Amino acid sequence: MKPVSRFEELESGAPRVPVRFGGQEYQLAEGSNLAAALMAAGVDAFRQTSHRGVGRAPFCMMGACFDCLVLVNGETRQACLMEVETGLDVQPARRMREGPYASR
Amino acid sequence: MHRVNLAIIGAGPAGMAAAAEAAKAGVRVLLLDEQATLGGQIFRNVEVGSELRGAVLGRDYRRGALLTDAVAKSDVDYVAKARVWSIEENHVAYSTPDGEYLVEADHVLLATGALERAMPVPGWTLPGVMTAGAAQIMLKQSGIVAREAVLVGSGPLLYLVAVQLVRAGFPPKALVETQTRSDMRRAMTHWRAAMRGWRYLQKGAATLNELRNAGVPRYVKSRNIALLGSRRVDAVHFSCGGAIHEMATDTVLLHHGVVPDVQAARMAGIEHHWNAQQNAFVPKVDPWGRTECDGVWIAGDGAGIGGAMSAELSGRITGLAVAHELGSLPRAERDRRANPLIGQRNVELSIRPFIDRAFPPYHEALAPEDEVTVCRCEEVKAGQIREAAEQGCLGPNQAKAFTRAGMGRCQGRYCGLSVSRILADANNRSMDDTGYVRVRPPLKPVTLGQVAALHDPNAPLEQAGGHD
Numbered sequence: 364m365k366p367v368s369r370f371e372e373l374e375s376g377a378p379r380v381p382v383r384f385g386g387q388e389y390q391l392a393e394g395s396n397l398a399a400a401l402m403a404a405g406v407d408a409f410r411q412t413s414h415r416g417v418g419r420a421p422f423c424m425m426g427a428c429f430d431c432l433v434l435v436n437g438e439t440r441q442a443c444l445m446e447v448e449t450g451l452d453v454q455p456a457r458r459m460r461e462g463p464y465a466s467r
Numbered sequence: 468m469h470r471v472n473l474a475i476i477g478a479g480p481a482g483m484a485a486a487a488e489a490a491k492a493g494v495r496v497l498l499l500d501e502q503a504t505l506g507g508q509i510f511r512n513v514e515v516g517s518e519l520r521g522a523v524l525g526r527d528y529r530r531g532a533l534l535t536d537a538v539a540k541s542d543v544d545y546v547a548k549a550r551v552w553s554i555e556e557n558h559v560a561y562s563t564p565d566g567e568y569l570v571e572a573d574h575v576l577l578a579t580g581a582l583e584r585a586m587p588v589p590g591w592t593l594p595g596v597m598t599a600g601a602a603q604i605m606l607k608q609s610g611i612v613a614r615e616a617v618l619v620g621s622g623p624l625l626y627l628v629a630v631q632l633v634r635a636g637f638p639p640k641a642l643v644e645t646q647t648r649s650d651m652r653r654a655m656t657h658w659r660a661a662m663r664g665w666r667y668l669q670k671g672a673a674t675l676n677e678l679r680n681a682g683v684p685r686y687v688k689s690r691n692i693a694l695l696g697s698r699r700v701d702a703v704h705f706s707c708g709g710a711i712h713e714m715a716t717d718t719v720l721l722h723h724g725v726v727p728d729v730q731a732a733r734m735a736g737i738e739h740h741w742n743a744q745q746n747a748f749v750p751k752v753d754p755w756g757r758t759e760c761d762g763v764w765i766a767g768d769g770a771g772i773g774g775a776m777s778a779e780l781s782g783r784i785t786g787l788a789v790a791h792e793l794g795s796l797p798r799a800e801r802d803r804r805a806n807p808l809i810g811q812r813n814v815e816l817s818i819r820p821f822i823d824r825a826f827p828p829y830h831e832a833l834a835p836e837d838e839v840t841v842c843r844c845e846e847v848k849a850g851q852i853r854e855a856a857e858q859g860c861l862g863p864n865q866a867k868a869f870t871r872a873g874m875g876r877c878q879g880r881y882c883g884l885s886v887s888r889i890l891a892d893a894n895n896r897s898m899d900d901t902g903y904v905r906v907r908p909p910l911k912p913v914t915l916g917q918v919a920a921l922h923d924p925n926a927p928l929e930q931a932g933g934h935d
């Protein structure tokens with residue numbers, strides 16, 4: 364079941380494209396900000412913390428806090444600095460090693 | 468390697484104004500920003516946002532289009548989605564979606580702006596909690612608004628975001644405000660100076676009026692704030708006027724002021740000092756934005772919080788100074804153009820002592836309880852920092868080794884000030900003596916492959932400027 368969103372989209376003109384997050388498919392506005400679009404679609408937890416394994420969601424939306432970390436094609440990315448593209452397959456970042464160097 | 472006269476990091480009002488001003492004087496400018504569009508925090512997406520969003524965000528927001536136009540019409544080489552991760556001597560390394568670049572610049576201007584001050588209260592790491600600025604970014608960038616949000620904290624930006632939510636048709640459920648009447652009394656001692664910034668006072672009053680007319684309840688002088696929930700936030704607990712409240716909500720927006728984003732300046736080795744009025748570390752710069760590091764300049768909120776107008780003016784002033792330094796502008800001409808700008812900036816800054824005192828940071832978030840998480844990345848609690856202090860830890864770099872606080876991906880952006888403050892209080896030392904967490908490259912995470920791409924002499928290093 365899809366979660367209920369706590370957000371409203373003021374403009375719904377952009378065409379919707381399929382994006383997968385954690386195995387579930389969502390229809391998101393093409394070209395919109397990925398973190399915002401996923402939250403608007405009802406996604407809560409984007410990454411899991413490395414020690415306690417609890418869920419985190421975007422906090423700053425400006426590329427500074429790293430709580431929106433996700434895996435896209437095996438690469439860790441900040442969802443708040445990405446745009447929605449058709450066919451993106453996104454996974455929450457799980458308990459990964461922290462530190463300034465991403466693993467690739 | 469590609470060479471430019473001036474590399475600017477950050478395309479907010481300061482960076483855009485500096486770029487346009489310097490380019491006008493014939494300087495070759497490279498303007499870099501990790502965001503997808505020009506504008507910085509205040510004018511985010513001003514070029515592409517819809518009419519509707521323009522109406523919600525107000526006249527000040529649309530003003531930003533003048534700045535983005537000035538850059539578009541100039542010879543400035545602007546690169547979007549360019550993350551600067553290293554500044555060494557006069558070499559700037561940055562990554563874009565299509566590759567790694569290294570540029571040599573005669574001068575480097577850091578115009579990296581501000582961050583919202585971290586507000587560590589119980590439960591602030593729960594999903595459903597974000598900064599008020601983050602909610603504003605969602606509105607500016609995507610036209611997405613939170614329903615029935617509760618705004619918690621204090622300051623002009625808290626009210627601005629609240630009013631923008633009202634105009635968007637989704638008024639917040641309540642404002643839980645942390646400032647007190649005695650804060651306002653202290654602020655009033657600066658009324659004379661504040662009157663020079665009367666436009667801001669007028670605007671503030673109009674904002675509060677709009678909130679009142681929309682029927683948004685305000686809980687002023689709130690204390691004992693805690694955000695409740697297990698997997699996500701579901702309520703805000705606070706006490707106000709002798710009563711204890713527990714208000715159900717899905718979305719909490721935190722804000723208690725902004726602080727300079729000093730990461731790039733720290734990495735460049737520029738000296739900082741504690742500014743008690745702003746409750747933040749600020750880099751040492753002269754009125755032109757010059758630092759003691761040769762060829763490195765800082766303009767805008769990154770040099771100390773002054774607001775968007777002051778950032779724009781500072782950008783222009785530094786743009787002129789750099790043009791003069793490069794021999795593109797005679798001294799007399801620089802001064803003729805800069806003097807009125809410096810005067811205007813003084814007027815803009817006259818409101819700051821009032822704002823800083825009327826809306827001080829929330830005390831309980833400056834000295835969080837032991838159980839409150841301070842470092843979001845490494846999940847370090849305030850109590851662990853205090854334990855480290857008990858074991859003799861004096862500064863945040865030692866605290867890193869004790870607790871890992873500040874070692875996560877955000878490199879201390881959201882815990883740096885908290886860690887220093889907790890150590891300073893525990894050890895009874897000043898903030899200047901306690902210092903700040905050391906910032907090393909990479910400024911933003913890069914892969915080893917990206918670093919290698921720059922250092923492998925055989926790799927075909929792309930040249931800056933060839934992005935289109």
Ligand SMILES: Cc1cc2nc3c(=O)[nH]c(=O)nc-3n(C[C@H](O)[C@H](O)[C@H](O)COP(=O)(O)OP(=O)(O)OC[C@H]3O[C@@H](n4cnc5c(N)ncnc54)[C@H](O)[C@@H]3O)c2cc1C
Nearest residue numbers: 477479480481501507508551579580600767768774775778
């Ligand atoms: C979230 C937020 C929202 C705000 N909203 C408002 C508002 O609505 N109204 C208002 O009056 N004031 C607002 N402010 C205050 C506002 O930031 C300033 O007054 C003004 O934007 C400062 O301009 P600036 O040019 O100094 O920096 P900014 O506008 O902050 O621009 C800095 C730019 O630098 C870029 N940058 C930083 N580091 C790097 C790097 N390593 N590599 C590449 N690029 C980098 C950022 O992406 C950003 O675009 C807001 C502040 C924040 C933090």
Ligand code: FES
Nearest residue numbers: 424428429431443
């Ligand atoms: S939400 Fe903070 S970095 Fe993306």
